[in-house]
Amino acid sequence: xxxxxxxxxxxxxxxxxxxxxxxxxxxxxxxxxxxxxxxxxxxxxxxxxxxxxxxxxxxxxxxxxxxxxxxxxxxxxxxxxxxxxxxxxxxxxxxxxxxxxxxxxxxxxxxxxxxxxxxxxxxxxxxxxxxxxxxxxxxxxxxxxxxxxxxxxxxxxxxxxxxxxxxxxxxxxxxxxxxxxxxxxxxxxxxxxxxxxxxxxxxxxxxxxxxxxxxxxxxxxxxxxxx
Amino acid sequence: xxxxxxxxxxxxxxxxxxxxxxxxxxxxxxxxxxxxxxxxxxxxxxxxxxxxxxxxxxxxxxxxxxxxxxxxxxxxxxxxxxxxxxxxxxxxxxxxxxxxxxxxxxxxxxxxxxxxxxxxxxxxxxxxxxxxxxxxxxxxxxxxxxxxxxxxxxxxxxxxxxxxxxxxxxxxxxxxxxxxxxxxxxxxxxxxxxxxxxxxxxxxxxxxxxxxxxxxxxxxxxxxxxxxxxxxxxxxxxxxxxxxxxxxxxxxxxxxxxxxxxxxxxxxxxxxxxxxxxxxxxxxxxxxxxx
Numbered sequence: 001x002x003x004x005x006x007x008x009x010x011x012x013x014x015x016x017x018x019x020x021x022x023x024x025x026x027x028x029x030x031x032x033x034x035x036x037x038x039x040x041x042x043x044x045x046x047x048x049x050x051x052x053x054x055x056x057x058x059x060x061x062x063x064x065x066x067x068x069x070x071x072x073x074x075x076x077x078x079x080x081x082x083x084x085x086x087x088x089x090x091x092x093x094x095x096x097x098x099x100x101x102x103x104x105x106x107x108x109x110x111x112x113x114x115x116x117x118x119x120x121x122x123x124x125x126x127x128x129x130x131x132x133x134x135x136x137x138x139x140x141x142x143x144x145x146x147x148x149x150x151x152x153x154x155x156x157x158x159x160x161x162x163x164x165x166x167x168x169x170x171x172x173x174x175x176x177x178x179x180x181x182x183x184x185x186x187x188x189x190x191x192x193x194x195x196x197x198x199x200x201x202x203x204x205x206x207x208x209x210x211x212x213x214x215x216x217x218x219x220x221x222x223x224x225x226x227x
Numbered sequence: 228x229x230x231x232x233x234x235x236x237x238x239x240x241x242x243x244x245x246x247x248x249x250x251x252x253x254x255x256x257x258x259x260x261x262x263x264x265x266x267x268x269x270x271x272x273x274x275x276x277x278x279x280x281x282x283x284x285x286x287x288x289x290x291x292x293x294x295x296x297x298x299x300x301x302x303x304x305x306x307x308x309x310x311x312x313x314x315x316x317x318x319x320x321x322x323x324x325x326x327x328x329x330x331x332x333x334x335x336x337x338x339x340x341x342x343x344x345x346x347x348x349x350x351x352x353x354x355x356x357x358x359x360x361x362x363x364x365x366x367x368x369x370x371x372x373x374x375x376x377x378x379x380x381x382x383x384x385x386x387x388x389x390x391x392x393x394x395x396x397x398x399x400x401x402x403x404x405x406x407x408x409x410x411x412x413x414x415x416x417x418x419x420x421x422x423x424x425x426x427x428x429x430x431x432x433x434x435x436x437x438x439x440x441x442x443x444x445x446x447x448x449x450x451x452x453x454x455x456x457x458x459x460x461x462x463x464x465x466x467x468x469x470x471x472x473x474x475x476x477x478x479x480x481x482x483x484x485x486x487x488x489x490x491x492x493x494x495x496x497x498x499x500x501x502x503x504x505x506x507x508x509x510x511x512x513x514x515x516x517x518x
Contacts, residue, residue, distance in 0.1 A: 041233055043233075043234050043237065043245055044245060044248045044249055044252055045249065046249050046252050046253045046256070047248075047252045047256075050252075050256050056472075056476070057472060060429070060433075060471065060472040060475035060476060060479070061433075061468050061471060061472060062433040062434070062435075062436030062437070062471055063433070063436070063437075064436040064437055064439050064440075064447065065436055065447075065464060065467060065468045065471065068439075068460075068464050069461075069464045069465075069468065072460040072461050072464055073461050073464070076266050076267065076270040076272070076461070077263075077266050120232065120233065121232075123232050124232075125232050127232070128232045128233070132235055138234075138235075142233075146232060146233065167340075167341075167342040167343070168342070169342075170342035170343075170344040170345055171344060171437070173344065173348075173440070174344075174437075174439060174440045180345075181342060181344055181345045181348065184345060184348065184349070185348050188348070188349075188352045194349065194352055194353050195353075197349075198345070198346075198349040201345060202337065202340075202341045202345065205340060205341055205342060205345065206336075206337070206340040206341065209340040210340065
């Protein structure tokens with residue numbers, strides 16, 4: 001147990017990194033995912049097909065492989081993140097952080113795209129037809145009728161995707177980030193205190209996941225529409 | 228009616244405008260792909276010596292037998308374990324007895340919220356890093372526990388998706404609880420669950436790649452040996468990614484087939500990410516966005 005009690009600072013710093021990875025990659029994946037979804041459901045067949053291929057490829061690739069591919073291939077394109085060298089308090093955001101955020105974003109955004117697409121598909125066709133029939137222009141149909149419903153319908157799958165992202169930040173441990181999972185591995189080397197250490201870190205993740213999940217549940221209930 | 232709910236049928240001016248957009252986007256996509264290929268070419272990623280190893284019979288055999296087959300074996304073993312565990316936990320969560328239901332709920336929620344990698348590293352240390360086979364079993368047991376918990380939730384959702392009249396009718400003709408479950412509910416639930424279970428196979432297979440972190444055998448290990456020997460990191464990663472993608476596409480295709488055959492037009496079974504999460508409705512993607 002002393003492995004945890006003597007190292008609260010490492011414990012919280014580890015989860016601090018986890019949280020920073022999640023927040024930045026979560027936000028970026030929402031933006032990129034929205035862009036992908038717009039291409040995917042848009043009227044341009046070429047864009048739609050290209051996005052579909054991209055989404056299929058990335059979502060069937062293991063996250064570790066995405067990380068590895070980015071780590072090995074990005075330097076060929078002159079992407080190093082060497083410029084990234086920010087220090088805030090105890091936290092160092094260096095090239096490892098940049099690469100991890102980009103890998104997590106690329107991977108998560110395709111699931112965001114699928115979640116948003118499922119939201120659009122959940123809107124009954126009659127809604128759009130009725131909106132057009134009363135003479136609403138395209139912008140009106142979108143902003144007043146379709147998108148509000150589509151967005152609400154995609155809240156639960158989006159929450160699932162972001163919860164998976166919280167857990168997926170652990171993969172950054174393999175690629176040089178000192179986040180929670182890497183911290184547990186390091187402490188395991190020094191203390192060989194298996195179960196209590198694991199339980200302590202597991203609880204950290206559970207708290208993050210359940211907090212986010214509860215927030216999403218409140219949002220979903222707040223925005224739920226009667227069908 | 229090509230694009231469904233979002234757009235009205237385009238008129239002549241819109242069609243002309245779309246044609247311009249099509250040309251622009253096709254050109255930019257082509258330019259981007261060409262740039263990527265050019266950068267790879269410039270950095271000597273397409274040279275014969277970097278790819279030759281993947282056409283050498285000896286290495287192909289290692290890649291397929293020690294790599295792909297071993298990975299499939301790990302995923303397969305974990306899934307068999309996960310189905311058994313999922314059945315036990317799922318039935319436990321449906322139990323009428325509080326002292327069975329709550330522990331089952333606790334186990335399911337715990338292993339669903341904990342990252343598989345954390346679990347894997349913990350098990351690796353627990354089994355002893357130096358012990359032979361500890362890396363293999365760390366991956367298998369971690370995947371069993373995680374996927375077993377997810378399958379428990381799928382099983383519960385599947386049983387609850389069977390119309391209530393079925394169990395009422397079964398009780399009415401005097402069946403016992405076990406009989407109702409085994410003879411009436413389970414056979415119908417399995418059909419509803421099958422697509423979701425196959426989709427979960429994709430997740431399990433993808434997660435075997437996490438074995439990279441605990442030096443487990445399988446594709447990632449073999450590929451690491453290859454790229455360390457031949458200095459062909461990018462081609463090696465492309466090859467291993469294609470193998471994962473191919474197997475996953477086959478599994479997804481099977482899931483769609485099972486969905487059509489056993490479930491029909493009804494929406495695929497969906498489950499929440501956590502016990503406190505928002506309620507997930509149906510979606511058009513078989514099994515929903517699973518990661």
